[in-house]
Amino acid sequence: MSxxxxxxxxxxxxxxxxxxxxxxxxxxxxxxxxxxxxxxxLWRAAGLSIHDRDAGFGWPRVHASFxxxxxxxxxxxxxxxxxxxxxxxxxITYACVLSRADTKIATGRFTIAxxxxxxxxxxxxxxxxxxxxxxxxxxx
Amino acid sequence: MSxxxxxxxxxxxxxxxxxxxxxxxxxxxxxxxxxxxxxxxLWRAAGLSIHDRDAGFGWPRVHASFxxxxxxxxxxxxxxxxxxxxxxxxxITYACVLSRADTKIATGRFTIAxxxxxxxxxxxxxxxxxxxxxxxxxxx
Amino acid sequence: MSxxxxxxxxxxxxxxxxxxxxxxxxxxxxxxxxxxxxxxxLWRAAGLSIHDRDAGFGWPRVHASFxxxxxxxxxxxxxxxxxxxxxxxxxITYACVLSRADTKIATGRFTIAxxxxxxxxxxxxxxxxxxxxxxxxxxx
Amino acid sequence: MSxxxxxxxxxxxxxxxxxxxxxxxxxxxxxxxxxxxxxxxLWRAAGLSIHDRDAGFGWPRVHASFxxxxxxxxxxxxxxxxxxxxxxxxxITYACVLSRADTKIATGRFTIAxxxxxxxxxxxxxxxxxxxxxxxxxxx
Numbered sequence: 001m002s003x004x005x006x007x008x009x010x011x012x013x014x015x016x017x018x019x020x021x022x023x024x025x026x027x028x029x030x031x032x033x034x035x036x037x038x039x040x041x042l043w044r045a046a047g048l049s050i051h052d053r054d055a056g057f058g059w060p061r062v063h064a065s066f067x068x069x070x071x072x073x074x075x076x077x078x079x080x081x082x083x084x085x086x087x088x089x090x091x092i093t094y095a096c097v098l099s100r101a102d103t104k105i106a107t108g109r110f111t112i113a114x115x116x117x118x119x120x121x122x123x124x125x126x127x128x129x130x131x132x133x134x135x136x137x138x139x140x
Numbered sequence: 141m142s143x144x145x146x147x148x149x150x151x152x153x154x155x156x157x158x159x160x161x162x163x164x165x166x167x168x169x170x171x172x173x174x175x176x177x178x179x180x181x182l183w184r185a186a187g188l189s190i191h192d193r194d195a196g197f198g199w200p201r202v203h204a205s206f207x208x209x210x211x212x213x214x215x216x217x218x219x220x221x222x223x224x225x226x227x228x229x230x231x232i233t234y235a236c237v238l239s240r241a242d243t244k245i246a247t248g249r250f251t252i253a254x255x256x257x258x259x260x261x262x263x264x265x266x267x268x269x270x271x272x273x274x275x276x277x278x279x280x
Numbered sequence: 281m282s283x284x285x286x287x288x289x290x291x292x293x294x295x296x297x298x299x300x301x302x303x304x305x306x307x308x309x310x311x312x313x314x315x316x317x318x319x320x321x322l323w324r325a326a327g328l329s330i331h332d333r334d335a336g337f338g339w340p341r342v343h344a345s346f347x348x349x350x351x352x353x354x355x356x357x358x359x360x361x362x363x364x365x366x367x368x369x370x371x372i373t374y375a376c377v378l379s380r381a382d383t384k385i386a387t388g389r390f391t392i393a394x395x396x397x398x399x400x401x402x403x404x405x406x407x408x409x410x411x412x413x414x415x416x417x418x419x420x
Numbered sequence: 421m422s423x424x425x426x427x428x429x430x431x432x433x434x435x436x437x438x439x440x441x442x443x444x445x446x447x448x449x450x451x452x453x454x455x456x457x458x459x460x461x462l463w464r465a466a467g468l469s470i471h472d473r474d475a476g477f478g479w480p481r482v483h484a485s486f487x488x489x490x491x492x493x494x495x496x497x498x499x500x501x502x503x504x505x506x507x508x509x510x511x512i513t514y515a516c517v518l519s520r521a522d523t524k525i526a527t528g529r530f531t532i533a534x535x536x537x538x539x540x541x542x543x544x545x546x547x548x549x550x551x552x553x554x555x556x557x558x559x560x
Contacts, residue, residue, distance in 0.1 A: 017460060017471060018307050018453045022191060022300035022354050023257070024473065028201040029176070029298060032169040033438045040437060040495070051162060051437060051494050053399065053444065061168040065205030071263060074302050074471050075460070117163070119333065123211060157320060157331060158313045158447050162440035162494050164333065169438060173298045180297060180355070191297060191354050193304065193539065214331050214442050215320070259473065302471060303537070308481040309452040316449070331442060341448040345485030351543060397443070403491060 005137035008083035009042035015076050025071035032064055035096045035108045038080040046135040057126060058117040062091065064110040076100055083139040090114050090125045092136065145277035148223035149182035155216050165211035172204055175236045175248045178220040186275040197266060198257040202231065204250040210243055218245060223279040230254050230265045232276065285417035288363035289322035295356050305351035312344055315376045315388045318360040326415040337406060338397040342371065344390040350383055358385060363419040370394050370405045372416065425557035428503035429462035435496050445491035452484055455516045455528045458500040466555040477546060478537040482511065484530040490523055498525060503559040510534050510545045512556065 013034065021027040043050045050059055072078060078100040086093040096108040114132075115123040153174065161167040183190045190199055212218060218240040226233040236248040254272075255263040293314065301307040323330045330339055352358060358380040366373040376388040394412075395403040433454065441447040463470045470479055492498060498520045506513040516528040534552075535543040 016453070016457055017301060018309060018456060020302035021297060022193075022302070022304045023198050023200070024302045025200070027298050028204055029169050029172040032172065033436070036169070036438060037436055044495070049495055053162075058163050060163070060165070060211065061208050063205070063207050064168055065203070067203050068201050071200065075464070075469055156313070156317055157441060158316060158449060160442035161437060162442070162444045164442045167438050173296070176298060177296055184355070189355055215324070215329055302473075303478050303480070305480070308484055309449050309456070312449040312452065333442075338443050340443070340445070340491065341488050343485070343487050344448055345483070347483050348481050351480065 005135055006042060006046040007137040007139040008081065009038055009045055011038040011041050011080040011082070013037070013078055013080060015072050015074055015078070017074055020074050025073055028066070028068060031066050031068070031098065031106055031108060032110075034080045034098060035064075035066075035082065035094070035110060038082040038096060039094060039112075042082055042084075048132060048135055056116060056118060057114055057129075058123070059112040060115055060123060062111050062113045064108070066106050066108040068106050070100075070103055070105045072098075072100065072105055078105060084136055085109075085138065087128070087133065087136060087138055089127050092128070145275055146182060146186040146224075147277040147279040148221065149178055149185055151178040151181050151220040151222070153177070153218055153220060155212050155214055155218070157214055160214050165213055168206070168208060171206050171208070171238065171246055171248060172250075174220045174238060175204075175206075175222065175234070175250060178222040178236060179234060179250075179252075182222055182224075188272060188275055196256060196258060197269075198255055198263070199232075199252040200255055200263060202251050202253045204248070206246050206248040208246045210240075210245045212238075212240065212245055216240055224276055225249075225279065227268070227273065227276060227278055229267050232268070285415055286322060286326040286364075287417040287419040288361065289318055289325055291318040291321050291360040291362070293317070293358055293360060295352050295354055295358070297354055300354050305353055308346070308348060311346050311348070311378065311386055311388060312390075314360045314378060315344075315346075315362065315374070315390060318362040318376060319374060319390075319392075322362055322364075328412060328415055336396060336398060337409075338395055338403070339372075339392040340395055340403060342391050342393045344388070346386050346388040348386045350380075350385045352378075352380065352385055356380055364416055365389075365418065367408070367413065367416060367418055369407050372408070425555055426462060426466040426504075427557040427559040428501065429458055429465055431458040431461050431500040431502070433457070433498055433500060435492050435494055435498070437494055440494050445493055448486070448488060451486050451488070451518065451526055451528060452530075454500045454518060455484075455486075455502065455514070455530060458502040458516060459514060459530075459532075462502055462504075468552060468555055476536060476538060477534055477549075478543070479532040480535055480543060482531050482533045484528070486526050486528040488526045490520075490525045492518075492520065492525055496520055504556055505529075505558065507548070507553065507556060507558055509547050512548070
């Protein structure tokens with residue numbers, strides 16, 4: 001792991017049987033899990049974990065979307081390419097492309113917010129801590 | 141069940157434990173399952189099933205999104221209110237609001253496309269069959 | 281809700297699309313979620329919640345099994361009948377039968393243990409608190 | 421891939437966030453998905469796919485169980501070691517051990533049956549085809 005800020009990550013993955021539905025294809029809700037899986041791998045590549053029980057804050061999603069172009073089927077291999085497209089004071093926005101070989105499968109986008117998470121208190125938005133901010137860059 | 145076309149549906153639901161994550165709240169991908177659950181209940185209210193193995197066509201999603209306003213927690217009761225906001229030649233678009241009592245939890249939107257699904261052939265968009273089209277109306 | 285101890289519960293449920301797999305039937309792992317859903321409804325019928333963030337203890341599973349007799353398909357309605365078959369000092373054991381009309385679908389069994397869950401400490405088995413023990417009975 | 425029959429497989433895996441629950445650990449139903457994931461990797465190592473849409477038969481589970489020894493948490497790495505412990509005329513039985521470094525996490529067991537799956541007919545048990553039988557061996 002280098003000290004350079006991280007702006008993107010490519011995850012290789014195979015479709016698991018429990019991710020398919022009776023239509024014979026990956027259930028549309030599972031694409032959001034693929035996108036999250038790629039995001040957390042990006043955080044690890046930056047030397048961070050997105051979920052630290054003792055930190056007192058977390059990263060709830062505030063927006064998530066996917067446009068679906070082609071289906072994915074059991075055992076197919078695909079790539080989830082995630083990149084950071086914006087960093088604001090309290091939020092990070094990613095874009096994500098799923099592809100199988102040269103075929104674009106789906107295009108996603110989601111935004112997470114930094115929020116304090118203390119027991120018995122409502123979550124509240126807060127500025128991204130500078131030591132975390134410093135580990136990420138917007139993809140040029 | 142009446143013969144009148146259907147334009148909306150309200151589903152009452154309780155959060156299940158397996159829908160939560162280590163952040164202590166419902167995982168963001170599960171909201172899409174809630175929206176789908178409400179959609180299928182709307183279809184049943186129209187006298188239809190969205191998944192008919194012998195029909196030769198199905199309803200893949202082409203777009204799905206959620207904006208998240210508040211978290212949901214284990215055992216909380218909520219309502220998923222889905223309504224049809226557009227019907228085109230080959231697609232149906234829904235809007236969906238999740239709420240807990242008077243609190244708006246999340247706002248979703250998704251579009252499904254009618255597509256022929258024959259074994260060993262790629263899915264292909266097709267016009268919505270008139271007998272299905274006739275069962276639905278756009279919410280005024 | 282009466283004050284009498286609770287020993288069983290019957291949950292009515294419909295199969296959701298996201299619970300099916302590419303084999304066209306409910307994925308075998310989902311049966312464990314149905315069993316858990318019935319268990320938590322049984323706890324609510326006893327006036328309790330199985331997951332209390334402030335309690336300092338929880339109920340991890342120590343054993344879970346299912347024998348599968350018949351498949352379940354999308355939109356089928358079924359019943360999950362759960363009953364308490366044993367209460368030991370630290371554990372509760374349930375049996376669960378899933379059925380669709382008169383057809384037995386599957387037979388499950390699982391055991392939960394009472395365990396202290398304090399931040400940064402390993403879970404440790406503990407005696408079931410008497411006020412919880414008093415709310416349950418073994419089905420005769 | 422060699423021509424020798426396959427009797428076991430070891431899968432390396434990391435816990436994903438969507439696999440955890442509000443108790444802060446992997447949901448107990450997810451262990452069954454890990455076991456299945458290892459099984460399908462074993463089949464691929466044998467040059468086979470467990471789900472072939474055109475085969476006219478499939479492999480429903482008839483029994484599945486887990487004993488849980490220790491929890492798994494977000495981002496922990498673990499191994500799922502699956503081995504074939506019995507092959508009968510119509511069924512295959514596996515044992516599976518999940519471990520994290522030297523810690524045994526859980527011990528599973530499940531049995532699948534070969535069954536004809538034709539549209540609009542009930543599943544029916546059938547003898548394992550010899551070309552599939554020949555690819556597997558019971559672990560000595």
